[in-house]
Amino acid sequence: MSAKKQRLVVVGNGMIGMRTVEEALKRAPGRYDITVFGAEPHPNYNRILLSSVLAGEKTLEDIVSHPLAWYAERGVTLVAGDPVEAIDPAAPAALSVRAVSHSFAARKALDAVDLDVPAGSFTALLGLNGAGKTTLVSLITRLHDSHSGSIRVLGFDVRRESAAALSRLGVVFQARTLDLDLSLRENLLYHAALHGIGRRALSVMVTRSAMSRKVQTPGRFRPGRGGASGFDPVARISRS
Numbered sequence: 001m002s003a004k005k006q007r008l009v010v011v012g013n014g015m016i017g018m019r020t021v022e023e024a025l026k027r028a029p030g031r032y033d034i035t036v037f038g039a040e041p042h043p044n045y046n047r048i049l050l051s052s053v054l055a056g057e058k059t060l061e062d063i064v065s066h067p068l069a070w071y072a073e074r075g076v077t078l079v080a081g082d083p084v085e086a087i088d089p090a091a092p093a094a095l096s097v098r099a100v101s102h103s104f105a106a107r108k109a110l111d112a113v114d115l116d117v118p119a120g121s122f123t124a125l126l127g128l129n130g131a132g133k134t135t136l137v138s139l140i141t142r143l144h145d146s147h148s149g150s151i152r153v154l155g156f157d158v159r160r161e162s163a164a165a166l167s168r169l170g171v172v173f174q175a176r177t178l179d180l181d182l183s184l185r186e187n188l189l190y191h192a193a194l195h196g197i198g199r200r201a202l203s204v205m206v207t208r209s210a211m212s213r214k215v216q217t218p219g220r221f222r223p224g225r226g227g228a229s230g231f232d233p234v235a236r237i238s239r240s
């Protein structure tokens, strides 16, 4: 099994930032999981040659030093056109699992598992049947009690601060769990009310979600009717 990579985040997709990335890749191949944030919506270009672009002698494409393929080939994630506004190194991980073991009678399902999911990131858990995926999710969601190690959701321990931890956790089940008698909007309103989320706050969340148009139309789109059925997974993810 390969060693876990360290995360390296570079702010500034410019000449010095990318020189640093090149050096990190050269000196320690495979050591870093690199993400570069750039305020400009381009891959890195040779800024020294920018004068010739401004003079109309070259195009920006002509002076690109690191095309998008360069990042992709090296597994470097580029987040372009998104200026970093603040850095909070103390912010807790969305999910932090430390040294968690779990057994069912004599059978050990998990053995000292560590897992970090940084806030704002996407992680998929893959494994063979019996690898312990369901057990881990059951411990995170408190379906099973965990007796060793620690599990934290946004900094809250799921055993000792379970209400605070679970209120910050959304779960999407495999089976359809929308109420087919209600519209998508009504489904969300109902679920939000159960979680103490007011209509105004919900409206802001919906505007940002992928199904904004469907939900803003009161009563029209029902999960069970043809037109909106494709939205069912999106609706369930947004609701969570």
Ligand SMILES: Cc1cc2nc3c(=O)[nH]c(=O)nc-3n(C[C@H](O)[C@H](O)[C@H](O)COP(=O)(O)OP(=O)(O)OC[C@H]3O[C@@H](n4cnc5c(N)ncnc54)[C@H](O)[C@@H]3O)c2cc1C
Pocket (backbone or CB within 6 Å): 011, 012, 013, 014, 015, 016, 017, 037, 038, 039, 040, 047, 048, 049, 050, 051, 082, 083, 084, 085
């Ligand atoms: C028109 C022009 C002509 C030049 N000609 C020459 C020359 O002939 N010879 C020479 O030696 N030098 C020249 N320079 C200077 C040279 O380009 C700079 O010295 C060099 O680019 C500095 O490198 P850098 O990485 O520090 O900054 P930059 O190359 O400017 O890179 C900084 C990057 O960080 C990004 N950034 C800033 N804030 C954030 C944030 N909050 N979040 C995310 N990203 C952010 C910026 O968008 C930028 O892409 C020229 C500069 C310009 C503008």
